[in-house]
Amino acid sequence: MLVDQFNPLEGKMLSILDKDGNVKDKKLVPKIEDEKLIEIYKTMLLTRVADIKALQYQRQGRMLTYAPNQGQEATQVGSIAASEEKDWLVPAFRELGAWLYKGVPLEQIFLYWYGNESGSDFPENVKMLPISVPIASQLNHAVGIGMATNIKGEDEVTLAYVGDGGTSQGEFSEALNFAGVFNTPTVFIISNNQFAISVPRKFQTKAKTLAQKSIGFGIPGIQVDGNDVLAVYAATKEAVDRARKGEGPTLIETVTYRLGPHTTSDDPKIYREDVEVEEWKEKDPLIRFRKYLIDKNLWDEEKDEKQKEEFENIVNSNFKKVEESGKISLEKIFKYNYEEMTPELIEQYEEYKNYIEKGVK
Ligand SMILES: Cc1ncc(C[n+]2csc(CCOP(=O)(O)OP(=O)(O)O)c2C)c(N)n1
Incomplete structure (x- = not known):
């Protein structure tokens, strides 16, 4: 079990791909079919393209506001890819990759950030709760879904997302406590992107890791390299399987970095050094996974360019539809x-x- 092998109290973090896309330990590589590996990569790429475009639209005065995702694509897509269609996604507000993989139409996501309420009106088959801006409040909803799942005797799992800042909210503790006591099938994912707006991770807690917070609630916890999509997938898959078997919740901390601003009203240059950002760019989750796929002969640079272009067109046409959609x-x-x-x-x-x-x- 990965949760036994990588005890956060011993300072161990699960990491499978190094920053150049080389496998560190073959035994840890999760079994994922080639087709699915490509689907995961494509969703990460679409997330990146859509994210950059959304920021541009906002800067052009065409979008109300936006919370950028750049750098967090492996955390978002790697985790949701380890769940099934019947499972629930309970988001915070910075999980574009997870939403897209789950099947939320891009047009709707743009509608939301455009300020149109119908952006939260998802298709019936997409089991995702609306975007949650009140920090950590969504975690109790996720546990509630898990309690209902248990009562109904179903085998659906809920993936619930929160940021590092969210772990200091009362709801975080309440949700984890309830999840433990009622043995809910909930996988909590802390996207530790190092900042809560301008507040760095070190001001959230004196604890060395956020994953170790699981221990006080009597549930398993693991810290993973959040820029390594295979590590995120492996840890989440194990947690999802455990939850589905009736063995309760897990807390996963993905260590990643927000490369862009908190939202379009933030200027990160005020509170962090460029050199730190450059260091994290070296660990870019997309570049690393692309190299891995190229080494496996599943992808190449030419395909990548073409795919990017195709996505740019898709993103532009989706946004155009939003601009033409009129009032709700x-x-x-x-x-x-x-x-x-x-x-x-x-x-x-x-x-x-x-x-x-x-x-x-
Ligand atoms: C209950 C509540 N308090 C304060 C805010 C204002 N706020 C918006 S985002 C944010 C920081 C969240 O940081 P984190 O949980 O680390 O997520 P990230 O933005 O880094 O993804 C705060 C304090 C809020 N939305 N909700």
């Missing part, structure tokens, strides 16, 4: 969350409708 109806904003609107929602809807129509409260 007020009713839809209030109606999509519940099968029937709650009395509070009806009241809020009426009040707001009145305000829009007559300009009075």
Whole structure:
């Protein structure tokens, strides 16, 4: 078991690919079919392309706001790829790669950041909760889903994401405690990108790792190289399998780095040195995985260029559709969350409708 082999208290971190895409220890390489390896890589590449474009749209004044993902693609795609279609994805707000792999249409993700509420109205078959901006609040929802799964006797697993800053929120502790006590099939993924806006990881806790926080809740925990997609996949697959067998939750800390700003209203140059960013660029998860695939004769540079171009066109046409989509109806904003609107929602809807129509409260 990886969780036994890599005890975070002993300072051990699971890492399979080095920064040049070489395998460090063949025994650790997870079994993944070639087709799936390519799907994982393509999703990481699409994430990168969409991310860069989204930042440009925002800078051109065409998008409301945006939370960039550059550098975190292995954490996002490697983890979700280890789950199945029937499993749940409970996100924070910086998991573009996971959303795309899960099947959320890019157009909808752009709609969300464009400020259009219907961006959260996912297709029925995509089992993902809406993006959660209140830090760590989503973790209790994830555990609730797990409790329901247990009651219903189903074998669905929930993957729940949170940032390093989110681990200091009360909800983080509450969720992990409940998950342990009720043995829920929940895999918690801490995307440790080293920052909570401008606050560095060292100000979140005196603990050496975030993974070791699992110990106090009596659940397994593991720290992995979050820029190594194979390591993220291997740790998540083991945790997902354990959860599906009824053996409860796991906490995974992926050690990664946010290469871009926190959001489009942030300037990271104020609180971190360029040299640190350059060091992390050397560990880029995409370059590393691409080298691995090229060595396996599954990919080549020419294919890569063509794929990138194709994705750029796809991203542009999706964003164009968003810009042309017009306004969302007020009713839809209030109606999509519940099968029937709650009395509070009806009241809020009426009040707001009145305000829009007559300009009075
Ligand atoms: C409950 C709550 N408090 C404060 C904020 C403001 N806020 C937005 S993002 C953020 C930092 C989150 O850091 P982290 O959890 O590490 O995730 P990251 O942004 O690095 O992905 C804060 C404090 C919020 N959204 N919700």
